[in-house]
Each structure stands twice: as C-alpha cells, then as structure tokens.
Amino acid sequence: MSTTTHDIEEIKRAESDAPLIPEVSERWSPRRFSDQPVSAAELRTLLEAARWAPSSYNEQPWHFLLARREDDESFARMLDCLVEANREWARGAPVLMLTVASTHFERNGKENRHARHDIGLAMGHLVVQATAMDIFVHQMAGIRPDRAREIYGIPEGYQVVAGAALGRLGDVDVGGLEPRSRKPLSDFVFQDKWGQAAEFVTGVPATR
Helix, strand or coil: CCCCHHHHHHHHCCCCCCCCCHHHHCCCCCCCECCCCCCHHHHHHHHHHHHCCCCHHHCCCEEEEEEECCCHHHHHHHHCCECHHHHHHHCCCCEEEEEEEECECCCCCCECCCHHHHHHHHHHHHHHHHHHCCCEEEEECCECHHHHHHHHCCCCCEEEEEEEEEECECCCCHHHCCCCCCCCHHHCCEECEEEEECHHHHCCCCCC
C-alpha cells in the first residue's frame, strides 16, 4: 500500500486535549525533504513572520544565517556547522539556517538574559508560518557553535543558538513513524506552589 500525505498527517497530528489551530496540531519535524526548492519569496515570508515576534523591550535580538542547497559552496559551509549525525540527513534539505542571539541590549549595553527566549519566540512564529505554507522545519541543537563563529566571523556579544533545516516533505516510510506525544499539562502547569497542578487543568481543587 502506497504512502500518502494524508497517511502521514493522520499519524503525526497532535492528539490534543484542547482545540488547536492546524498550524500547531499538524507541525512536526521530518528528516526527509523533497528536492523542491524553497523560493526566495517564501523565505522572505517566513523571516517576516519571525520579524514580528515579541521581544523584551522590542530589542529583537535575533539574527539568522541561511544557506540554500542550490549554492553548493554556501551550503557546504553551513553543513560544516552541524554535528556529524545531523549532517547526514540535513544535507537533503533545501535550506539550512543558524540562529544567533545578541547577548546584550543595544539600548544600554546590559546583558539581555531574555535573548534566547526571544529568539525562540521568533522561531516559533517562523515555524507556524511555515506549517501554514506546507513547509517543514526541523530545528537542531546538534551544531558546532565555535565552527560557525569561525566560518561566518560572528563577533563577541553574539551567541550561536541552534540550527534548522527547512523544506517540503520528502518520501517518508510510514512504518517508521511514531505518533507525537507530550507531557500532560498537569506535569508543568502549577498553582499556588511548585509541583501542584493548576485546578483549571485537573478539575481538582488546589490545596492551600
């Protein structure tokens, strides 16, 4: 029986406990991408979504380095910034990206301890926009920050945070897919004291 996009969507759709928009429930992180390029116009749209993310004092501490597979030299340089295990599958993606955070506020030079949080928000915006456009994003912790700093000349005061591969879904073996899962809300939404699940989550009155 042949694999269909519908089959994959059914397997990977979040089994949520509350209603979600499709861009959240259908988002997942494949390792197989199609050969179809992501156009410059599409990339601009994704980055525009990231641009409008909220940030502390509207500092917008995010920076993005991108490489497209059609540019062999640029793409090879970006691949070299990934750990070996990620290079093996990410070389098939049409676009690779590194996220870089400014570690200090431009407004006063003080340390911005919210920078990584804010770059995460920007990537969250980008991922939701990508899902609406049938573009998939696989984010990676497995990168080589020092190598990226060397290759791209990233100055002090900026931190290489993560990598990402972008593209449309390629051939996927449905038999190798597992449904997505998450911890229940009661594991991390608390009320009144640490570790006490919120009443509105459990339906059980909180102990005070």
